[in-house]
Amino acid sequence: MATIRDVANRAQVSTATVSAVVNDSAYVSPELRTRVLAAINDLNYAPSQAARSLKRGRSQLIALVVADLANPFFARLVWAAEAAVAAWGYSLVLFNSDEKPENERRILARIRALSCDGIILVPVDVVTAQPQRDSEGEQIPTVLFGRTVEGQKTDTITIDNISAARQVTNYLMDLGHVRIGTITGPLHLTTGRGRLDGMLEAMRARGLEPAPNHVRAGEFREDTAYSVARELLTQAEPPTALYVANGVMALGVMRALADLGLKCPDDISIASTDTIPGIGGLRPRLTRTEHPVIDMTNEALRLLVDRINRGTSVDARNVVFQPSLVVGESCAPLRNLGK
Amino acid sequence: MATIRDVANRAQVSTATVSAVVNDSAYVSPELRTRVLAAINDLNYAPSQAARSLKRGRSQLIALVVADLANPFFARLVWAAEAAVAAWGYSLVLFNSDEKPENERRILARIRALSCDGIILVPVDVVTAQPQRDSEGEQIPTVLFGRTVEGQKTDTITIDNISAARQVTNYLMDLGHVRIGTITGPLHLTTGRGRLDGMLEAMRARGLEPAPNHVRAGEFREDTAYSVARELLTQAEPPTALYVANGVMALGVMRALADLGLKCPDDISIASTDTIPGIGGLRPRLTRTEHPVIDMTNEALRLLVDRINRGTSVDARNVVFQPSLVVGESCAPLRNLGK
DNA sequence: AAACACCAGCTAACCGTTTTGCTAGCATTC
DNA sequence: GAATGCTAGCAAAACGGTTAGCTGGTGTTT
Numbered sequence: 024m025a026t027i028r029d030v031a032n033r034a035q036v037s038t039a040t041v042s043a044v045v046n047d048s049a050y051v052s053p054e055l056r057t058r059v060l061a062a063i064n065d066l067n068y069a070p071s072q073a074a075r076s077l078k079r080g081r082s083q084l085i086a087l088v089v090a091d092l093a094n095p096f097f098a099r100l101v102w103a104a105e106a107a108v109a110a111w112g113y114s115l116v117l118f119n120s121d122e123k124p125e126n127e128r129r130i131l132a133r134i135r136a137l138s139c140d141g142i143i144l145v146p147v148d149v150v151t152a153q154p155q156r157d158s159e160g161e162q163i164p165t166v167l168f169g170r171t172v173e174g175q176k177t178d179t180i181t182i183d184n185i186s187a188a189r190q191v192t193n194y195l196m197d198l199g200h201v202r203i204g205t206i207t208g209p210l211h212l213t214t215g216r217g218r219l220d221g222m223l224e225a226m227r228a229r230g231l232e233p234a235p236n237h238v239r240a241g242e243f244r245e246d247t248a249y250s251v252a253r254e255l256l257t258q259a260e261p262p263t264a265l266y267v268a269n270g271v272m273a274l275g276v277m278r279a280l281a282d283l284g285l286k287c288p289d290d291i292s293i294a295s296t297d298t299i300p301g302i303g304g305l306r307p308r309l310t311r312t313e314h315p316v317i318d319m320t321n322e323a324l325r326l327l328v329d330r331i332n333r334g335t336s337v338d339a340r341n342v343v344f345q346p347s348l349v350v351g352e353s354c355a356p357l358r359n360l361g362k
Numbered sequence: 363m364a365t366i367r368d369v370a371n372r373a374q375v376s377t378a379t380v381s382a383v384v385n386d387s388a389y390v391s392p393e394l395r396t397r398v399l400a401a402i403n404d405l406n407y408a409p410s411q412a413a414r415s416l417k418r419g420r421s422q423l424i425a426l427v428v429a430d431l432a433n434p435f436f437a438r439l440v441w442a443a444e445a446a447v448a449a450w451g452y453s454l455v456l457f458n459s460d461e462k463p464e465n466e467r468r469i470l471a472r473i474r475a476l477s478c479d480g481i482i483l484v485p486v487d488v489v490t491a492q493p494q495r496d497s498e499g500e501q502i503p504t505v506l507f508g509r510t511v512e513g514q515k516t517d518t519i520t521i522d523n524i525s526a527a528r529q530v531t532n533y534l535m536d537l538g539h540v541r542i543g544t545i546t547g548p549l550h551l552t553t554g555r556g557r558l559d560g561m562l563e564a565m566r567a568r569g570l571e572p573a574p575n576h577v578r579a580g581e582f583r584e585d586t587a588y589s590v591a592r593e594l595l596t597q598a599e600p601p602t603a604l605y606v607a608n609g610v611m612a613l614g615v616m617r618a619l620a621d622l623g624l625k626c627p628d629d630i631s632i633a634s635t636d637t638i639p640g641i642g643g644l645r646p647r648l649t650r651t652e653h654p655v656i657d658m659t660n661e662a663l664r665l666l667v668d669r670i671n672r673g674t675s676v677d678a679r680n681v682v683f684q685p686s687l688v689v690g691e692s693c694a695p696l697r698n699l700g701k
Numbered sequence: 702a703a704a705c706a707c708c709a710g711c712t713a714a715c716c717g718t719t720t721t722g723c724t725a726g727c728a729t730t731c
Numbered sequence: 732g733a734a735t736g737c738t739a740g741c742a743a744a745a746c747g748g749t750t751a752g753c754t755g756g757t758g759t760t761t
Contacts, residue, residue, distance in 0.1 A: 024474070026717055037741045042719060049720095052739065072475045074717035075420060076412035077746050084455075092444055105431055105458045114472060117456045119444045121591075124548075133453060135363070175486035275646070281645045300432075305613070305644050306620045353422045367746055376711045381749060384750035388750095391709070416716050 025066035034062035045070060047133070050090045064158055085113045086139040086328065088130055090147050090170075090193040091227040092119040094271055095147065095299040096316070100168070103320035104143060111328050113140065113356025123130060124148035135163065146167050164330040168215045171341075178330060179341045180323045184214055187296040187346040188266070194310065194348060195264045195294055196229055199357035204237035204255055204262030206248050206272055215243070218268045218296055237262045248275030256283060256291065263357055264292040270299035288355035295347065298359045308351030319344050364405035373401035384409055415477060424452045424666065425478040427469055428488050429458035429509075431458040433582070433610055434638040435655070436484065439507070443482060450667050452479065463487035474502065475665040477661070479664040484508050505662045509552045510680075517669060518680045519662045523553055526629065526635040526651040526685040527560025533687060534603045534633055535568055538696035543576030543601030545587050545595055545611055555581070557607045557635050575602045580611045587614030595622060595630065602696055603631040609638035612648055627694035635685065647690030658683050 027045075031038045037161070038057055043049040044059040051059070064285040079110040085108050089097040089150070100115060108115040112188045116139060125305040135144060142165040167179040195203055205222055208215030219238075226232060240254055248267065252275065255261065267273045273295040280287050287293050287307055294310040337351055366384075370377045375394055383398040390398070401407070415421040424447050428436040440456060447454040455478060459466040464629050466486045473481060481504040488489040493640040506518040534542055544561055547554030558577075565571060578594055580587040589608065591614060594600065607610045613632040619626050626646055661681055669676070 027719095028717080038718080039720075039742080040740060043740085048720085054620045054741080069471060071416070071477060073412050073415035073715050075417050075478055075719080077410070077748085078719045080746080081706080082412060092441040095437070095639075098434070098440070101437070101440065101456070102431040102458070105456055109457075114476065115456050117440070117444055117454050119441070129670055132408060136411045137409060137453065197754090277644060291682075300434075305616060329492070343753070369745075378712080378750075379747075380711060382710085385749085389709070394710080410747055413716090416718085416747080417749050419716080593744095654732080 025068040027070065030059065030062045032310035033066060034058040034284055045247070050339075058095055059127055060155050075237055080138070081140050082138045083113050084116050084137060084139045085141045085143065085324075086118060086130075086134045086137070088118045088120055088127065088134075088142065088144045088250070090120055090122050090145040091243070092117075092121075094276050096270060096297060096314075098318050099300055100320060101143075103317045104324070107321050107324040111324060120145075120147050136160045139163065141165070141325055141331050143168050143327060144174065144247065146172050148172075162335065166327045166329055166330075168319070168323055176339050178326045178339055180319050180326070180344070181213070181341070182314050182319070182344050182346055184217030185221035185224065188218040188268075189225040189297055190312060190346070190348045191266055191294045191310070192222045192225035194350070195266065195292060195354060196225070196231070198264070198292065198354055199232060200264035200292060201357070202237070202260070202262045203231075203233055203264045203266060204239070205233060205266040206239050206241035206268060206276065207256070208241065208243040208268045208272075210240070215268065233260075234260075241268065241275070243269050243272060245275040245278075249279045250270030252276040252279035253283060256280075256285065261291070264294070264354065267293065267295040270295060270311070271299040277309075285337045288353050292357045294354055298349075307353045310351040311349055312346035313343055314346050364407040366407070366409065368405055369398065369401045369407050372398040372405065378602075380693070395661075402539045420479050421477045423455050423476060423478045424663075425455045425457060425473045425476070425481045425483075427457045427466065427473075427481065427483045429459055429460055429461050429484040430582075431456075431460075435609060435636060435653075436685055438639055439484075439659060442656045443663070444601065446660050446663040450663060452633060459484075459486050461486055470537050472577050478502065479671050480504070482507050482662055482666060485511050487511075501674065503666055505666045505669075506661055507658070515678050517665045517678055519658050519683070520552070520680070521653050521658070521683050521685055523556030523635070524560035524563065526653075527557040527607075528564040529651060529685070529687045530605055530633045530635055530649070531561045532565035533689070534605065534631060534638065535564070535570070536695060537603070537631065537693055539601075539603035539631060540570060540696070541576070541601045542570075542572055542603045542607070543578070544572060544605040545578050545580035545594070545615065546605060546607070547580065547582040547607045547611075550650070554607065561605055573599075573601075580607065582608050583654060584614040584617075586607035586632050587611030588618045591615040592622060600630070603633070606632060606634040609634060609650070610634040612650065613638065616648075631693035633684070633693055637688075646692045649690040649693045650688055651685035652688050653685050654683055 027038045030041045036059060040051055040055060041059050043051050044056055072083065085176055087101065087104050089100060091097055105115050116137065118130040120130055124147055142163055144165055148173060165177045167177055169181060171179050185251055198285050205219065207219045210216050210219065236258065239251045241251050265276065267276050273293065285291055296312045298309065298311045304319050326340060366377045366380050369380045375398060379390055379394060380398050382390050383395055411422065426438060426440065426443050430436055442455050451633060455476065457469040459469055461487055464574045482504055483504055484507050504516045506516055510518050510520060546556065546558045549555050549558065575597065578590045580590050604615065606615050612632065615632055624630055635651045636653055637648065667678060
């Protein structure tokens with residue numbers, strides 16, 4: 024394609040003038056401006072982003088690193104982030120760490136090489152505690168999304184996991200349930216840990232405690248939750264209600280129920296924190312918390328762009344969003360206590 | 363960060379030697395190589411992709427443009443593409459045209475500016491018929507995914523939509539259904555058109571024809587399908603079976619059924635082409651065709667990388683994948699013809 | 702021993718922008 | 732009319748790599 028020099032030649036001006044027109048960075052007389060614009064149009068010129076990045080040290084690229092692209096929660100984040108990034112005039116480079124620290128390391132190196140202007144990161148590992156530095160040794164502006172890492176000094180966007188779990192658990196207890204089980208996420212993640220803690224806290228506040236064999240790890244995965252749920256529900260004294268820590272796992276649990284011939288909510292009540300898009304279309308409607316992913320994403324980008332423009336002059340900000348309980352038909356009052 | 367010159371100074375060699383070591387592009391004696399590697403390590407050096415792109419004219423970026431990121435089908439494509447792109451040593455830049463031609467135009471201009479090495483495009487508009495040219499005026503290697511545009515000379519990866527629709531329709535007719543309705547996608551898309559054509563073809567082959575008011579446009583959207591389904595099923599003589607053209611719409615239809623108090627498959631049989639991930643976990647299991655998205659994506663990348671390396675020397679290739687029918691429990695044999 | 706081939710490693714040009722001086726032309730002031 | 736200030740537009744130097752072409756030292760051939 025045409026270069027800035029081709030345009031300059033055709034318009035009989037210098038490359039500096041063309042640049043000034045393209046970037047609106049200096050006054051150019053109307054006459055020259057017209058000539059330049061005509062030449063740009065004739066030659067179908069578009070500035071090379073590579074040359075620009077090299078000179079300016081900014082790439083107009085924002086990296087999004089998610090922990091599990093197969094999870095609809097993150098798919099939704101990707102969707103929202105693409106829109107927000109485009110709205111701010113950047114382009115989105117997408118990476119999937121697949122919950123593996125070594126992938127995360129590789130990806131962060133690649134992001135540095137691409138000199139991305141900012142990073143939205145769903146962290147997998149504490150590795151991230153060593154923030155990424157760019158070509159000037161500056162830290163690349165980063166927003167941690169959804170999860171946090173201890174002792175982090177970067178901006179973060181999170182959901183109040185404890186509150187989410189507490190809301191759901193209280194709802195179940197309000198229905199009279201006492202034998203409540205749970206399928207948790209990985210406990211080394213704040214999302215996994217917080218949701219379990221919130222549940223325990225809520226139960227203890229009413230003098231209850233889940234039976235040890237009613238608390239199982241589901242890894243935030245559909246298939247794991249499926250088998251764990253089967254196991255959990257076929258034991259001698261199964262729980263009468265189940266709190267599932269995320270949307271994907273809730274789907275797995277529903278599948279397990281169907282395969283076991285259990286009716287929800289007649290045989291067991293199910294409620295979850297987090298949901299997956301589209302799940303609202305199926306019956307019984309799941310009682311769950313909804314997390315404002317779109318708002319969270321927009322806020323993440325606002326913080327990120329602000330940090331890109333203002334550098335490290337401003338302190339790390341931690342924005343916590345509140346989940347809201349959405350009541351469906353997947354929970355019923357406890358009737359026959361003994362069962 | 364450190365530049366190649368810093369590394370050269372520290373290792374007491376020229377930048378050319380550093381480059382040779384980094385790219386393995388020329389023989390360097392073991393001694394110098396060691397010194398260079400040590401310096402790279404000490405300075406935490408990583409080559410600037412911007413400078414590289416500028417000089418080489420290649421950016422190691424592959425653009426993926428999907429028509430609707432909110433659609434789980436495309437979310438799955440994104441997931442598969444990220445993995446495939448990374449495996450080939452590229453990074454993925456993601457765009458969402460949201461089914462709008464003007465977005466598509468803007469995006470393609472941006473892709474050109476970024477000098478992406480290749481494009482995987484789910485086309486929205488015939489605009490794409492004018493292939494994108496790069497900085498040398500060469501066409502940017504492009505693979506059209508899922509849909510095609512008439513008279514296209516680029517590589518394409520598609521699914522056999524006619525066959526998919528035919529399989530599903532035949533299945534419904536084999537169960538005895540005659541009054542079969544359909545909710546179609548947009549008919550200007552090959553995916554929409556082909557799936558309707560396949561259905562009509564299959565029915566006509568048995569001397570049948572759907573009633574005009576049993577054929578409705580659902581725009582491939584959940585909400586549209588929901589309202590169209592409500593309308594379709596509450597009319598005087600509703601169909602006894604419904605063929606839904608994609609997975610998202612099937613979800614909408616299921617929701618409409620639930621709200622209308624209709625039982626599937628007792629009151630009506632539902633089948634679709636295409637599915638959405640996770641839908642398999644819910645009851646009744648949907649009878650549908652499955653489309654090999656992962657294989658399709660991998661093949662798309664194989665074609666794309668091949669074209670990046672070999673240029674226009676090789677003719678356009680059109681790879682058509684075959685869908686397979688997966689039978690669930692959402693369809694029942696026709697019992698009471700009159701209803 | 703001269704002629705030559707070979708090759709490791711270097712010098713420097715180049716990729717396409719942006720941006721910092723600088724220049725030259727005009728208007729204003731005394 | 733000389734001195735000054737202003738400003739539109741230009742020339743040229745970066746930015747950080749890659750690579751063609753060169754150099755000089757060694758080994759081989761005659």
